[in-house]
């Protein structure tokens with residue numbers, strides 16, 4: 693069952709827990725390995741059983757996703773646009789030279805209605821992988837998790853539960 697209190701708890705507690713999460717992920721560098729990744733996967737499943745992304749959409753609202761060439765050609769094709777036209781209309785180059793969506797909230801988020809993504813089946817790889825806490829990749833993104841706990845209620849609660857487990 694989804695538990696919207698987790699999103700509310702995150703809103704109320706994220707700032708106060710910022711430093712604690714930074715220190716915790718630094719300590720996790722010493723625990724890197726398969727066991728940590730398995731625990732990441734387990735807590736990811738557990739927390740996402742309780743958090744409904746459609747009640748949140750904070751990543752789509754506040755973090756412009758990066759698009760790879762394959763994303764650009766797939767989405768352009770889906771929209772019936774030339775890649776150059778799609779890039780001009782929706783993308784911008786960031787300070788690292790990556791192509792990202794040019795506005796927040798994301799132009800493909802249906803924020804007026806149900807927070808669904810207009811291009812869900814074709815969405816960028818970065819959107820599919822966010823928040824990078826599962827697929828046995830938890831330990832590859834430790835510093836990112838401390839940052840993402842400020843943007844994503846699921847990451848916040850995964851870190852909180854991990855602290856209780858370790």
Ligand code: SF4
Nearest residue numbers: 752798800801809819
């Ligand atoms: S493309 Fe879709 S999933 Fe990705 S940020 Fe935009 S609305 Fe969200």
Ligand code: SF4
Nearest residue numbers: 745748749750751844
């Ligand atoms: S910020 Fe996290 S919980 Fe919210 S929609 Fe994105 S992935 Fe889901």
